[in-house]
Amino acid sequence: MAQSDTVTRILDTAEVLFAERGFAETSLRNITSKARVNLAAVNYHFGSKKALIQAVFARYLDPFSQRFHTALDELEVKYKGDVIPLEVLLETMAGTVLAVPAERNSLKVFMRLLGLAYSQAQGHLRRYIQQQYGDVFTRFTELVRQATPELPDAERFWRLHFMLGTVIFTLSGLDALRDIAAKDYNEQVTVRDLVKRLRPVVVAGMNAPLPSAVDEGHYANACAS
Amino acid sequence: MAQSDTVTRILDTAEVLFAERGFAETSLRNITSKARVNLAAVNYHFGSKKALIQAVFARYLDPFSQRFHTALDELEVKYKGDVIPLEVLLETMAGTVLAVPAERNSLKVFMRLLGLAYSQAQGHLRRYIQQQYGDVFTRFTELVRQATPELPDAERFWRLHFMLGTVIFTLSGLDALRDIAAKDYNEQVTVRDLVKRLRPVVVAGMNAPLPSAVDEGHYANACAS
Amino acid sequence: MAQSDTVTRILDTAEVLFAERGFAETSLRNITSKARVNLAAVNYHFGSKKALIQAVFARYLDPFSQRFHTALDELEVKYKGDVIPLEVLLETMAGTVLAVPAERNSLKVFMRLLGLAYSQAQGHLRRYIQQQYGDVFTRFTELVRQATPELPDAERFWRLHFMLGTVIFTLSGLDALRDIAAKDYNEQVTVRDLVKRLRPVVVAGMNAPLPSAVDEGHYANACAS
Amino acid sequence: MAQSDTVTRILDTAEVLFAERGFAETSLRNITSKARVNLAAVNYHFGSKKALIQAVFARYLDPFSQRFHTALDELEVKYKGDVIPLEVLLETMAGTVLAVPAERNSLKVFMRLLGLAYSQAQGHLRRYIQQQYGDVFTRFTELVRQATPELPDAERFWRLHFMLGTVIFTLSGLDALRDIAAKDYNEQVTVRDLVKRLRPVVVAGMNAPLPSAVDEGHYANACAS
């Protein structure tokens, strides 16, 4: 078997199974048997299951990180010191996110993986992602800060995560939702359709009026934590 | 030991551990040893791990479902045939969601669990929730439909899920995000604060302009799936 | 619930399940749930699973033992000191065996149980049967001895067990064999039919010529144990 | 540890324990601890306990099936079209049965296993044996049919099973019976002795006169099932 064929086969199979079932629910046996590879190969090539999980992410995030840096470079050149508008920043990020897995025909898988990275109990994974790719996100949020000077820093932080939740939740649960949509609305939705639908919602969310301080304590009597 | 003390102790411990680690990563031994209860007690009282998971959800969703029905009844009486405004509907839902676990001092846990219900590979759980509580959500979405007659049905479906993602993603990942926010913005955020912040964003998202058909194919060259 | 209703329900259910699956494969839960009786009732009324197994046998063997003694009494009166012919002894035993469970409509179950008593790893059961009912069988074999004076004692011992094997094996596996027979020979066989078929074979087996000493060592080179 | 040493040790230990206690009463832990082998080795090499049980049988039945086919081939050559006498067929089967485990010094174990295969609630095992080795037995019964043209087909079917019961019941319960015989008749019986004793009985049983139709209903009043 060719040298890195095994490695590739493992990664290809692992990302699909991880995306389908989650990390804990996917055993190395599941992966190696479906990939028709020796069970010990995972530990041989990657060292451990954790390292395999990280490698699966790295295969997406390395090119993403690189392309996103390049795209931001180009934007900074184009706007040469002027503030880059929020819509442009969001479009750029969306474009890069879509571009990377497009080459691997598996945007859906990538989105599922991103969702899992947030929701599953894999502390090592969040630490790994933060450490390896934190700088791109830091750079991006700084540009967003410049594009939304009217937003308090904390508000911007939360709204970015609100919108992150919107996107990841939707795209990572795409299959299930798509089935419902297809049944109820007789509509075959593609990722492209969804992104088109997401755009105005995300922009509106980011530009929503600030919460009025008046409402404070509205639920105070109902919420203890 | 008091009659149903064991049952309660198991449920209390299970919901915390499930919320912290997920279902697959939490063993019955983890639960029973922390709850200082015999391992076999889980199977005696619940029948299986799956049934325990469902029971954990039922303890939240049963009262939620009941209260939400009641709240919607009251709204329908109050508006006697008139359309109930979207903001009122959203407030009512938020109020009910907050009220239920408030009595148990564990809104955070409830939100984590809801997030897990969507993201983890527990098909039985989604089936169970859909089957047991589907009707409340159906009733709610029908009222939302009447409140947003200008939205195409499919668009409303997707936007509701966009907003669901916003809320669940944020609140279920609350701890991690709160830590970051505390460090970067020196801010101790409560769930109440977050709900206050979420409200204008959700309303703005639901009321965002419809996506223009002109944009179609915008990312066509970047997205293969 | 009436006093001994529970006991009867347990015994009725237990004998059926034991006959179907064997002793180890039938749990007290199987029995009590099918009998719609409390799990603890078995230990309450019988003391242990072993005791339940013995009770199931006692319900058949007590009347059998009593009737067989009576039948042999009558034979001894009738033949007043003369030797009772082998055929008569065999017929009498067969008649008694058939008569007992006939009242409970479950000869098949009784035979399965007898087969299990021999084949399953329930040492306590063999000891129990030997201790409780050994005397009837001793009395019977003594009469057989008188009826077959030409047979060496050891030969008679073995032939009785050969024939016991014939009967128990056939009748205890009745269902499976009946299915095959029904399929291959288009024949719906009853227990009565089988007993009719067994009679000449058993008699011929008992009366077979003695093995010639010449044959000794015929398989010596083929058999090491 | 040598390559298949583990497999052999597991099989050797398993067949002894199965024969002594039955399948359900023998745990994998019993087997692996006695065989001084890791518990997981059973699942690694065999896949499941069921598969182990089947493997234990296969180790006897594979060579038996092969040898018996060969022996029947030789008989057909020798008798070139003529009918092979019943005695010869029975001797041939007996010889093959004795020859196979002789090499493994465990005829007794083999016989116990055969008895268990019939009496224990292991449906999968009967299915497996029928499927894997059904053809040899079909071939054998066809030759018996030619050797006993005077017997009605159904009668021959039942008599073969009568005799099968005789043999399996006796040989599978050998140890217990041998103990009794040793005590009562001061006789140390070997398997060879028993086979010598079985032969005339089996032949006489097969050749017994047909049951007279006159006797029909003899026990009719005594047998309800």
Added chain:
DNA sequence: GATGAATGAGCCTTCATTCAT
């Protein structure tokens, strides 16, 4: 470089039994 074999820890579940009520 790659793999078949083996391992120890842990999984969920079921068992017969006991006990307080």
Added chain:
DNA sequence: GATGAATGAAGGCTCATTCAT
């Protein structure tokens, strides 16, 4: 007299990992 609750032991099986070859 009868039962719901609880228990310790044991069941078969799967896991990620290691190791000799």
